[in-house]
Amino acid sequence: MFDSDLNSGFIEEDVFNIANQFSNFELIHNSKNGYSELYKAKRYGKWYVVKRLTNNEKDNPRYQSLLEKEFDIAIQLSHQNIVQTVSFEDIPQMGRCIVQEFIDGVTWNEFFSKKNISQKETYRIIDELCDALTYIHNKQIVHRDLKPNNILITRDGNHVKLIDFGLADKDDFDILKEPAGTASFASPEQQKRNKIDNRSDIFALGKLLQDIPCQSIKIKIITRKCLAENPERRFSSALDVKKKLNDKTNVIAGISLLMTTVFVIFSFILIKAIFMIYSIILMNLKNDIVTSGRESRNNEIVLQESYDSLKREVLMLEYENYVIKSESDSIKTALKSK
Numbered sequence: 001m002f003d004s005d006l007n008s009g010f011i012e013e014d015v016f017n018i019a020n021q022f023s024n025f026e027l028i029h030n031s032k033n034g035y036s037e038l039y040k041a042k043r044y045g046k047w048y049v050v051k052r053l054t055n056n057e058k059d060n061p062r063y064q065s066l067l068e069k070e071f072d073i074a075i076q077l078s079h080q081n082i083v084q085t086v087s088f089e090d091i092p093q094m095g096r097c098i099v100q101e102f103i104d105g106v107t108w109n110e111f112f113s114k115k116n117i118s119q120k121e122t123y124r125i126i127d128e129l130c131d132a133l134t135y136i137h138n139k140q141i142v143h144r145d146l147k148p149n150n151i152l153i154t155r156d157g158n159h160v161k162l163i164d165f166g167l168a169d170k171d172d173f174d175i176l177k178e179p180a181g182t183a184s185f186a187s188p189e190q191q192k193r194n195k196i197d198n199r200s201d202i203f204a205l206g207k208l209l210q211d212i213p214c215q216s217i218k219i220k221i222i223t224r225k226c227l228a229e230n231p232e233r234r235f236s237s238a239l240d241v242k243k244k245l246n247d248k249t250n251v252i253a254g255i256s257l258l259m260t261t262v263f264v265i266f267s268f269i270l271i272k273a274i275f276m277i278y279s280i281i282l283m284n285l286k287n288d289i290v291t292s293g294r295e296s297r298n299n300e301i302v303l304q305e306s307y308d309s310l311k312r313e314v315l316m317l318e319y320e321n322y323v324i325k326s327e328s329d330s331i332k333t334a335l336k337s338k
Contacts, residue, residue, distance in 0.1 A: 022050065022091055030054075035063045036166065039094075040102060047102040048086065052094050064096070066166070071098050073141060074165045081132035083152075083163045103161045108148035111158070112212050122214040123245060125153065128160035130245070133205065133238035136162075137198040141170050144196070146204035147185045188229055199231040202238065218245065 022041040028049070029038040035057040039050045051070075057063040074085035084101040091097045111117075111125070129151065136143060143150075145167040152161040167180040181190050187203035189196050206226025209219055222244055228234045235241045 022048070022094075025050070025094075034166075035060075036067065049083075049100045049102050050091065050094065051098040051100065052091075052096070058095050067096065067098065070166050070168070073168050073170060074098070074100070076139060076141075077136065077165075079132060079135045081128045081160045081162060082135065083161050100163075103152045103154060103163070104156070105152040105154040105161060108151040108153065108208065109211075111153040117213060119214050119216060121158070122212060122219075125158065125160060126209070126245060127242055129162070129205070129208075130238040130242040132160060132162040133198075133201055134242070136168075137201070137238060139170075141165075141168055142196060142198055143168050143201050143204075144190070145181045145185075146201050146208070147182045148208065151208075187231070189231060197231070198237065199234050202226050202234050202241065203228075203231075205238065205241065206234075 022043045024040075024042040026040040027037065028040050031037070035053060036051055037054055039052070041048055041050045051067075052058070053060070053063050053067060068088070071085065071088040074083075075088075077085065083103060086099040086101065088096070088098055112122075133143070133146075143162070143165065145164065150162065150164045152163055153159070154161060169180075181200075181204075183191070185204045185207045187196065187200040190200055203226060206223050209223040209226065212219070222235075222241060225244075226234055226241065235244070
């Protein structure tokens with residue numbers, strides 16, 4: 001009886017260990033310059049993401065510490081827009097691994113490459129990302145690697161999931177204080193190796209907004225402020241970005257700006273039209289004056305010619321009168337002599 005119970009216990013424990021193991025491992029990400037790789041794996045009939053050190057770095061104490069640091073930061077986070085970290089455990093043939101929920105979704109760029117994404121949907125996605133950033137910043141955590149590949153949009157409902165806290169930092173930790181992140185999304189202070197805070201993530205947010213299809217007046221205003229060279233001129237928090245995004249006065253300001261622009265354009269067209277009409281009137285008036293002048297000149301010439309003709313006729317008459325008078329005088333003289 002004792003042996004039977006004991007053997008039964010061993011069998012149950014063995015079955016439990018088998019069931020507790022991961023299976024169906026599938027490599028889903030392997031960064032060429034990174035120290036870790038991601039696998040998709042199944043346990044209890046459910047998919048998870050397993051993050052481990054690469055074979056080249058698995059025995060490196062520095063990278064072991066970085067993996068532990070990532071887990072220590074990620075396990076503190078419980079938010080609907082942040083990937084959920086489950087455990088940090090030894091997995092056979094994989095080594096020490098971080099286990100996280102599996103997100104069935106697409107990256108930020110893949111999502112926004114779709115057609116016909118409305119402004120309302122775009123604003124909602126940005127809103128959720130701001131919620132995730134606000135949450136981690138309130139915990140004094142800076143992500144430091146906010147980029148399209150680290151933001152997933154779920155297929156079931158299009159919800160944001162912020163992932164990969166491998167480069168995240170918090171004042172509690174002493175390791176990985178040197179510059180980190182992706183160059184094209186890193187803030188100026190990150191690139192200059194200066195002290196950073198949550199506003200470096202705000203800068204990266206601006207870089208994300210810069211490339212989305214929806215470029216409304218509001219998005220452009222927010223993007224411009226996020227990308228300010230001086231951190232003091234950026235939004236102080238992701239919550240401020242969200243407030244600006246949802247600020248209805250911006251809509252009124254946008255409409256006012258649009259109406260002002262239309263008024264200026266209309267006024268310019270109207271002034272130009274009036275100027276053209278005035279120019280045409282002046283041109284016609286000038287033509288009339290020139291025409292009138294030409295007619296006057298012609299009349300003057302005609303009158304002069306008539307005067308000259310009349311003068312010639314008068315001279316002819318005077319000459320004829322002189323001839324007649326001379327002949328008359330000759331006849332009178334001849335008669336007197338007889």
